[in-house]
Amino acid sequence: MKVALLQMDIALGDVAANRRKAEAMLAEGLARGAAVFVLPEMWTTGYKLAEIDKLAEPADGPTMAMLTAFAREHGVEVISGSIAEARDGRVYNTCYAIGPDGAVIAKYSKIHLIGLMEEDRYLSPGDSRAVFELSFGPAGMIICYDLRFTELPRTMALEGCRTLFVPAEWPASRGAHWRALNIARAIENQMFVIAVNRVGRDEANVFYGHSLAVDPWGEVLAEGSETGEEVLVVDMDFATGEEIRRRMPVFADRRPQCY
Numbered sequence: 516m517k518v519a520l521l522q523m524d525i526a527l528g529d530v531a532a533n534r535r536k537a538e539a540m541l542a543e544g545l546a547r548g549a550a551v552f553v554l555p556e557m558w559t560t561g562y563k564l565a566e567i568d569k570l571a572e573p574a575d576g577p578t579m580a581m582l583t584a585f586a587r588e589h590g591v592e593v594i595s596g597s598i599a600e601a602r603d604g605r606v607y608n609t610c611y612a613i614g615p616d617g618a619v620i621a622k623y624s625k626i627h628l629i630g631l632m633e634e635d636r637y638l639s640p641g642d643s644r645a646v647f648e649l650s651f652g653p654a655g656m657i658i659c660y661d662l663r664f665t666e667l668p669r670t671m672a673l674e675g676c677r678t679l680f681v682p683a684e685w686p687a688s689r690g691a692h693w694r695a696l697n698i699a700r701a702i703e704n705q706m707f708v709i710a711v712n713r714v715g716r717d718e719a720n721v722f723y724g725h726s727l728a729v730d731p732w733g734e735v736l737a738e739g740s741e742t743g744e745e746v747l748v749v750d751m752d753f754a755t756g757e758e759i760r761r762r763m764p765v766f767a768d769r770r771p772q773c774y
């Protein structure tokens with residue numbers, strides 16, 4: 516199963532330009548045989564938070580129309596990355612999972628908003644998890660800062676999640692954390708982790724790139740560069756996860772009554 520990680524730069528506040536770029540990268544991934552596509556966090560707008568109420572789109576807005584049409588036309592699965600979502604007079608940082616018929620299978624709004632990047636001033640937090648079924652097995656999604664909150668992916672693992680998608684805008688100043696946390700989440704939860712970060716800079720941050728595909732043993736199957744836009748196409752054998760769980764039966768050995 517080939518998975519395309521769209522490691523892109525983002526034009527701050529220019530939704531139309533970002534959509535054109537994403538369309539070109541989706542087309543490249545398709546030409547290279549990908550059947551699953553993953554985009555980064557807040558890729559339509561970047562962190563243009565002071566104007567986010569004007570830039571946000573409803574769940575059936577033009578960006579989702581483009582992504583659902585792409586999935587339907589080509590019979591592929593898309594993890595939308597996150598999009599500033601306008602809902603009930605608020606704005607959420609929301610990621611959608613889209614099936615090969617173009618239908619939205621699941622939706623997740625970022626639970627942990629990062630004060631360091633002022634998300635808590637401008638965005639509203641979500642309050643529910645997303646574990647769902649894709650063609651290759653049960654999957655889930657979290658967004659960027661959520662990576663630091665161990666309990667969220669652990670709870671999702673206990674609910675059956677075997678592949679975790681992590682769209683991100685993670686700054687280079689905390690690059691070591693990005694790598695360590697993605698690999699740790701994969702090892703401790705015996706999950707595949709597919710984490711897509713942006714490159715480039717905005718007014719406040721230089722971003723780290725290094726998009727990652729990690730297997731449940733913690734092996735890095737593919738990693739993006741630090742500065743370059745690229746479509747990483749990774750051939751993944753999702754069946755190997757169960758063999759790793761048999762070899763190292765961490766979930767069977769848990770003793771939650773002690774902690």
Ligand SMILES: NC(=O)CCC(=O)C(=O)O
Pocket residue numbers: 556629632658659660661663683684685686689692
């Ligand atoms: N966009 C984010 O959530 C950034 C998270 C981050 O920089 C960190 O956790 O560190």
